[in-house]
Amino acid sequence: MDDPAFALEGEGSEGIDINTQTILLHASNHDVAALKPLLRIPGNASVQDPETGFTPLHAAIAAYKDGDRVEEEEEVNIEKAKSTIEELFFSGAIWNDLDKNDETPGCLAWRLGQKELYQMCVNAGVRAEMLLGLMGGYEVLAGEDSEEEEIDVEVEAEADNAGGENGANGHTNTEEHELAVGPAEEVLEAEKRVVNSEDYLNSNLTFTDTALLDEDSNGVMMAWETDIMRRSVDLLLPGLPPGKRILNIGFGMGIIDRMFADTKPATHHIIEAHPAVLAKLQQPDSEFGEKWTQSAEEGRYKIHAGKWQDVCPLLLQAGEVYDVIYFDTFGEDYSQLKYFFTEIVPGLLDADGKFGFFNGLGADRRVCYDVYGKVVELDLCEAGMDVEWVDVEVPVEEMGKEGEGEWKGVRRRYWTLEVYRLPVATFMG
Numbered sequence: 001m002d003d004p005a006f007a008l009e010g011e012g013s014e015g016i017d018i019n020t021q022t023i024l025l026h027a028s029n030h031d032v033a034a035l036k037p038l039l040r041i042p043g044n045a046s047v048q049d050p051e052t053g054f055t056p057l058h059a060a061i062a063a064y065k066d067g068d069r070v071e072e073e074e075e076v077n078i079e080k081a082k083s084t085i086e087e088l089f090f091s092g093a094i095w096n097d098l099d100k101n102d103e104t105p106g107c108l109a110w111r112l113g114q115k116e117l118y119q120m121c122v123n124a125g126v127r128a129e130m131l132l133g134l135m136g137g138y139e140v141l142a143g144e145d146s147e148e149e150e151i152d153v154e155v156e157a158e159a160d161n162a163g164g165e166n167g168a169n170g171h172t173n174t175e176e177h178e179l180a181v182g183p184a185e186e187v188l189e190a191e192k193r194v195v196n197s198e199d200y201l202n203s204n205l206t207f208t209d210t211a212l213l214d215e216d217s218n219g220v221m222m223a224w225e226t227d228i229m230r231r232s233v234d235l236l237l238p239g240l241p242p243g244k245r246i247l248n249i250g251f252g253m254g255i256i257d258r259m260f261a262d263t264k265p266a267t268h269h270i271i272e273a274h275p276a277v278l279a280k281l282q283q284p285d286s287e288f289g290e291k292w293t294q295s296a297e298e299g300r301y302k303i304h305a306g307k308w309q310d311v312c313p314l315l316l317q318a319g320e321v322y323d324v325i326y327f328d329t330f331g332e333d334y335s336q337l338k339y340f341f342t343e344i345v346p347g348l349l350d351a352d353g354k355f356g357f358f359n360g361l362g363a364d365r366r367v368c369y370d371v372y373g374k375v376v377e378l379d380l381c382e383a384g385m386d387v388e389w390v391d392v393e394v395p396v397e398e399m400g401k402e403g404e405g406e407w408k409g410v411r412r413r414y415w416t417l418e419v420y421r422l423p424v425a426t427f428m429g
């Protein structure tokens, strides 16, 4: 253990217990033989150093350093690190536990340039998230019997660790961050509040030139995303042909709808649920008001007021079919997006159509973004769809830090990555 990130000597009696100390030491030494018997005890794979917050995964990753060794030695060393991490994951180590530096084991591996170890964390995250998905969601169900509650609490604990609500779709996420604006008490209140669909749809909105904000100043939609919307339209409608049938879920600032409208579609349907957005759409200066509705055959250009969960079944009943469907809501978790492409898209999308969605899951933490990208790909595959990813650069540096530049007045900097992975999904075969 050449560079321990946790002090061991003399700490047995002050805070860090001997069990934790021993496990972290063995993990750090990549001593699988010594670790194995200890890991049979439930919970031991995810003990944490009270000072650094290091779990055995953090310790195993931090202790692996390449560099001066000869190649052969290097190979042995990385293999030892890998088997330690593998053993830890098999024994229930949690992929997204945070240390005191606000890093998951994956974040640490990435920062140290350990790509292979990083990938192991991503794979473990994908396995865990797929399992959570199979177990039916992420919410703690109050009032359920104790056994179920226990499972849900564990799930919630894991889901809450990093990357927001582990499944929040689009422009939302619950990770707690310092707020940049507002008096301290209000800030604390807002900080604690978790975005959810019902509260969002009942909340007041603020429209500015560059953003649409909810009551807690969460960015529902922001102008910096215009490039992403542009690329989405260009890839969903290659060559921007007129006469296509388009369905967009979530009007927001109308950025993508303006681009869709410019292509002169045969059908342009927009589903929007928030009363304030709907009210804005009805104002005399709205581009999507009466004039727009009447500029095509009846029912072809239409705002469907309501939640997509209520409107889509009606569209299915009416036999509507679209060439392009885009999905970008707010305040909903991943289960909703999954439900949408599993249950709704197959009925509404033309056999040769294209499906796109705002890929913002876990976008404030690379490892989470990579995990959710893979989860969504696997779920799309199960729903009979292939997905192609196109990388779009995001000028995060220019956009500023938390509370600065683009993020001024916005509760949370929900995007921190340099690359947006733009999905275009089509039916298989």
Ligand SMILES: C[S@@+](CC[C@H](N)C(=O)[O-])C[C@H]1O[C@@H](n2cnc3c(N)ncnc32)[C@H](O)[C@@H]1O
Residues within 6 Å of the ligand: 170, 171, 197, 220, 221, 229, 249, 250, 251, 252, 253, 254, 255, 256, 257, 271, 272, 273, 274, 277, 306, 307, 308, 309, 328, 329, 330, 331, 332
């Ligand atoms: C991120 S914005 C969409 C931004 C849009 N892509 C644009 O280019 O401006 C999300 C929108 O989805 C709406 N929304 C949220 N939940 C919804 C639901 N269940 N059904 C329909 N619309 C919903 C919100 O009110 C908001 O207007």
